[in-house]
Amino acid sequence: MAETTLTRAVDWSDPAIRRGISNRHRRDFRLKVIGASALGVAVLMLLILVGSLLYNGALAFRQTHVTLEFEISAAHVDAADPAAGNYRAITQDALLRLFPEVTARAERRALGGILSNGVQYALRDRVVADPGLIGQTIALDVLVSDPFDQLAKGAIDRATPEANRRVTDAEIAWFDRLDAQGRISKPLNLGLLTNADSRFPEQAGLLGALWGSFYALLVCFLLSFPIGIAAAIYLEEFAPKNRLTDIIEININNLAAVPSVVFGLLALAVFLGWFGMPRSSPLVGGMTLALMTLPTIIIATRAAVKAVPPSIREAALGVGASKHQVVLSHVLPLAMPGILTGTIIGMAQALGETAPLLLIGMNAFITQAPDSIMSPATALPTQIFIWADSPERGFVSRTSAAICVLLVFLIMMNALAVVLRKRFERRW
Amino acid sequence: MDMQKLSAATKIQARNVDVFYGENQAIIDVSIDILDHAVTAFIGPSGCGKSTFLRCLNRMNDTIAICRVTGSITLDGDDIYGREVDPVQLRARVGMVFQKPNPFPKSIYDNVAYGPRIHGLAATKADLDQIVEGSLRRAALWNEVKDRLAEPGTGLSGGQQQRLCIARAVATAPEVLLMDEPCSALDPIATAQVEELIDELRESFSVVIVTHSMQQAARVSQKTAFFHLGLMLEYGDTAKIFTNPDHEKTQAYITGRFG
Numbered sequence: 069m070a071e072t073t074l075t076r077a078v079d080w081s082d083p084a085i086r087r088g089i090s091n092r093h094r095r096d097f098r099l100k101v102i103g104a105s106a107l108g109v110a111v112l113m114l115l116i117l118v119g120s121l122l123y124n125g126a127l128a129f130r131q132t133h134v135t136l137e138f139e140i141s142a143a144h145v146d147a148a149d150p151a152a153g154n155y156r157a158i159t160q161d162a163l164l165r166l167f168p169e170v171t172a173r174a175e176r177r178a179l180g181g182i183l184s185n186g187v188q189y190a191l192r193d194r195v196v197a198d199p200g201l202i203g204q205t206i207a208l209d210v211l212v213s214d215p216f217d218q219l220a221k222g223a224i225d226r227a228t229p230e231a232n233r234r235v236t237d238a239e240i241a242w243f244d245r246l247d248a249q250g251r252i253s254k255p256l257n258l259g260l261l262t263n264a265d266s267r268f269p270e271q272a273g274l275l276g277a278l279w280g281s282f283y284a285l286l287v288c289f290l291l292s293f294p295i296g297i298a299a300a301i302y303l304e305e306f307a308p309k310n311r312l313t314d315i316i317e318i319n320i321n322n323l324a325a326v327p328s329v330v331f332g333l334l335a336l337a338v339f340l341g342w343f344g345m346p347r348s349s350p351l352v353g354g355m356t357l358a359l360m361t362l363p364t365i366i367i368a369t370r371a372a373v374k375a376v377p378p379s380i381r382e383a384a385l386g387v388g389a390s391k392h393q394v395v396l397s398h399v400l401p402l403a404m405p406g407i408l409t410g411t412i413i414g415m416a417q418a419l420g421e422t423a424p425l426l427l428i429g430m431n432a433f434i435t436q437a438p439d440s441i442m443s444p445a446t447a448l449p450t451q452i453f454i455w456a457d458s459p460e461r462g463f464v465s466r467t468s469a470a471i472c473v474l475l476v477f478l479i480m481m482n483a484l485a486v487v488l489r490k491r492f493e494r495r496w
Numbered sequence: 497m498d499m500q501k502l503s504a505a506t507k508i509q510a511r512n513v514d515v516f517y518g519e520n521q522a523i524i525d526v527s528i529d530i531l532d533h534a535v536t537a538f539i540g541p542s543g544c545g546k547s548t549f550l551r552c553l554n555r556m557n558d559t560i561a562i563c564r565v566t567g568s569i570t571l572d573g574d575d576i577y578g579r580e581v582d583p584v585q586l587r588a589r590v591g592m593v594f595q596k597p598n599p600f601p602k603s604i605y606d607n608v609a610y611g612p613r614i615h616g617l618a619a620t621k622a623d624l625d626q627i628v629e630g631s632l633r634r635a636a637l638w639n640e641v642k643d644r645l646a647e648p649g650t651g652l653s654g655g656q657q658q659r660l661c662i663a664r665a666v667a668t669a670p671e672v673l674l675m676d677e678p679c680s681a682l683d684p685i686a687t688a689q690v691e692e693l694i695d696e697l698r699e700s701f702s703v704v705i706v707t708h709s710m711q712q713a714a715r716v717s718q719k720t721a722f723f724h725l726g727l728m729l730e731y732g733d734t735a736k737i738f739t740n741p742d743h744e745k746t747q748a749y750i751t752g753r754f755g
Contacts, residue, residue: 309561379598383661385559387611387668388588397610398600 121475125468131257131270132220133209134182134246136162138191140201147202150195155188156180159210166249167242178239182246184211186271209253214269214462216243220252223461234461260469264437265451269462272455274470276437280350280430280445281419281477287354287441288361288418293411295358296365297400303366304373305395324363331359332424340428348429348444356428357418364417368410372403405492412485416478422449448474507532507672507702508553513567515548515557522548524726525567530672530719535694535703537713537734540723541749546706549723550674553704554590555583571672588615591665595677597657599649599664604641607649607660608632611668627667634700635663636693655686662693666701673697675705679712691716710750714738722746 079085138158145153160180164170170179187210194208195201211217215234218224220243230237246252263273307313335356339345345352376399384394400407425431431450438445446454452474455467508530515523523545530536530553538546548557555576557563569576576586588611599607608628611617618624628645632638637659641652649660658678665673675694679687694716697703707713713720714734721731722743730743741747748754 377598379594379596380600381559382556382592382594383598383600383664384610385556386554386587386592386594387614387664388584388586389610389614390584393614402601 118475121468121471123468124465125470125472127221127223127465128260128462128469129257130221130254131259132212132217133253133255134212135207135209135251135253136183137165137205137207138162139205140191140195140203142203145195145202147199150199150202151192153192153195155192155195158191159183159188166246175238178236179242182212182216182239182242184213184270185268186266187211209255211259211270212252214460215239217270218461219243220247220254223465257469260466261473264435265433265446265454266435267433269458269460269466272463272466274448274451274473276434277446277448277451277470278473279437280353280451281447283350283438283441283445284353284357284425284430284447285415285419287351288357289411289415291355291358292361292365292414296362296411297369297407299362300366300369300373301395301400304370305391305399320363320366324367327423328360328421329423329427331356332427334359335424336427346442346444348432348434348446349442350430350438350445350447351441352428353425353430353445353447354441356424357421360421360424361411361414361418364414365407365411368414369403369407372406372410373399375406376402405489408488408492409485412481412488416481416485419477419481420449420474422453425450426453448477505532506530508569508571508704509573510549510552510569511567513549513552513565513569515545515552516564516566517560518562522726523552526728528721528728528731530702530704532671532702533698533700534719535698535705535717536719536721537717538704538706538721538723539708539710539713539749541754542708544723545726546721546723547676549728550676550704550706553672553674554587554592556587556592558583585615588668589670590672590674591668591670593658593661593665593673593675593678596681597654597661599652599657599660601648601650603646604632604649604652604660605645608663608667611664615668617668631663631667632660634666634697635659636689636696637663653686655682655689658682658686658690659693662690662697666697671701673701673703675703677706677708680708687712710738710752722749724749 136159139161140158144155144157160176163179163182164176167179170176190210191208212220215224216239219226219235219240224234226233226240235243243252259271259273261273261278262275263271264276266272303313303317307316335352339352339355340347380398380402381394384398389398425447430445430447431454432444432446433454434444434446448470452467452470455463455470506529509528510530511527513523513526514521526549538550540546551557552565552569553576557565565577571586571590575581576590600610602610605628608631609618609624612624612627618627629638629642632641637656640656641647641660649657652660658681662673662678678694679690682690691712694703694705698718705713705717717734719732720734720737722729722737722741722745724745730737730741730746732742737746738750741750
């Protein structure tokens with residue numbers, strides 16, 4: 069101690085020392101600026117991403133409808149068998165009545181193209197549900213087809229030469245007349261959430277993908293949560309520290325870094341190939357995602373269990389608690405906030421995972437929401453993948469809108485993780 | 497003296513105890529008779545092995561994988577390291593209070609009731625209530641907490657927390673109470689309260705306390721053992737150790753010349 073004491077008095081006003089101090093302050097400032105600008109770049113990128121998604125997706129949050137009077141005449145629909153009626157003719161007539169000058173066959177076809185292909189089926193379902201409508205004329209808000217939806221939203225530039233445009237001058241004139249009569253409306257696009265997928269963008273929605281993702285995540289959670297916690301508890305509390313457990317530990321950490329497409333290949337070979345489980349089903353999707361989520365949950369649980377202060381373990385052991393009592397009534401409850409946070413973050417990752425689901429066929433074209441974990445379905449990210457691949461103009465904005473929906477779910481899950489962590493946080 | 501009459505019987509007998517942490521020997525050939533109804537203090541410089549030896553007495557060292565204990569330790573004549581002895585049950589009979597107050601993050605009531613519950617000591621809720629009240633009274637905490645038994649034990653002050661830990665330890669009706677520097681995290685007032693309590697506990701238990709405070713050892717204990725580098729250099733009546741020790745190292749330590 070005595071040897072290191074300075075032998076001379078320090079002159080703190082020495083210019084060299086002062087320079088050193090101001091140099092250090094400058095370096096502090098530089099580090100702060102670098103950090104702040106890095107953060108600024110990250111925030112800017114995020115804003116650009118979200119901004120462009122919202123900008124592109126905004127078109128898909130509204131959907132163009134047209135109000136028409138449909139005459140359900142007995143000539144087209146037989147009251148004895150309403151399902152077999154000629155509803156296509158009814159929808160055609162509804163438009164032709166407004167445009168009596170249109171007579172040529174090709175023109176009439178083009179006029180009919182204003183309405184979405186799904187209108188006749190919607191009308192049929194309505195009449196089948198209420199056969200009393202036969203013989204009446206009903207006014208309905210119905211979907212217009214995608215080109216006119218785009219036209220109404222201004223996504224089709226009227227200044228483009230007619231040959232390069234999806235809609236002809238004549239079609240634009242018809243549409244403008246409908247608009248002038250106040251028949252065109254653009255309400256909130258609820259169909260985006262209540263319809264399943266469709267070939268026609270104006271009818272396509274996320275219902276099937278939402279249910280598919282929900283079922284897949286449910287399966288994933290039910291498998292990975294208990295298995296992950298049990299494995300982590302064993303490794304942390306019971307396993308002897310030897311070479312075997314070291315190897316297992318290293319491999320679990322490596323597993324967390326394996327590209328997800330590899331898990332998809334594994335699932336394809338094992339679940340579909342060997343076990344013959346149903347292709348495209350949320351069950352297989354969930355099992356695949358569980359394989360990916362397991363390492364995340366195991367690692368999070370081990371960290372949370374490690375963070376439980378040893379004094380609590382000692383206290384429990386000291387009054388004679390046995391191993392399982394220490395684990396179940398003391399360690400696990402205290403580790404729960406960390407475990408839940410890790411689990412939800414793992415589940416959020418699983419929700420956004422695309423590659424493994426593509427390999428097990430969850431990117432199929434399915435126009436119905438799944439009714440169980442066994443029926444074929446898509447998931448949110450694969451639905452986005454399908455739509456992004458579709459050529460119709462309407463799918464461009466729908467892709468962005470679907471990404472927004474996915475992001476909303478991810479944000480909600482992360483918020484839930486924060487809330488749970490705050491709620492279960494305890495002091496000791 | 498009255499004190500002498502109380503401390504008649506031997507409660508714990510240790511013979512030729514060695515403790516190893518892997519290759520390192522932490523305790524070398526310690527033999528000691530710990531008396532019933534007396535407070536025995538283990539003193540010595542840091543790292544001398546007094547805490548290690550204390551933790552042998554309720555087999556807390558079992559939880560450390562690399563720790564190995566040889567020799568014999570008996571409680572009322574029964575070998576506590578015997579094959580048929582369950583450490584879980586032993587720890588109910590030999591309670592322990594730790595250096596840092598470590599109440600469970602549960603209610604005050606549940607903290608005390610935990611031991612009796614897991615060992616099935618209370619048949620009914622009324623029994624359990626009685627055990628909790630009795631233990632809290634023993635720990636001189638009842639009057640302070642009787643109106644807020646449902647509040648978390650972690651919300652109490654440091655001294656209260658430590659008395660809660662003592663209540664938790666006595667709730668399983670142990671025969672021996674081990675205390676590992678129970679006052680080192682407490683302020684002087686709380687320390688005085690706990691010391692007073694230790695003196696009362698002596699009536700019902702054999703108490704073994706590890707302490708760094710000479711004054712504390714002198715105040716609360718009847719017997720004192722001095723540990724140095726894994727050896728127990730001297731063991732005898734507290735009064736003798738502090739006034740006329742046999743060993744020069746003991747003399748040096750209690751007068752503050754090292755440690």
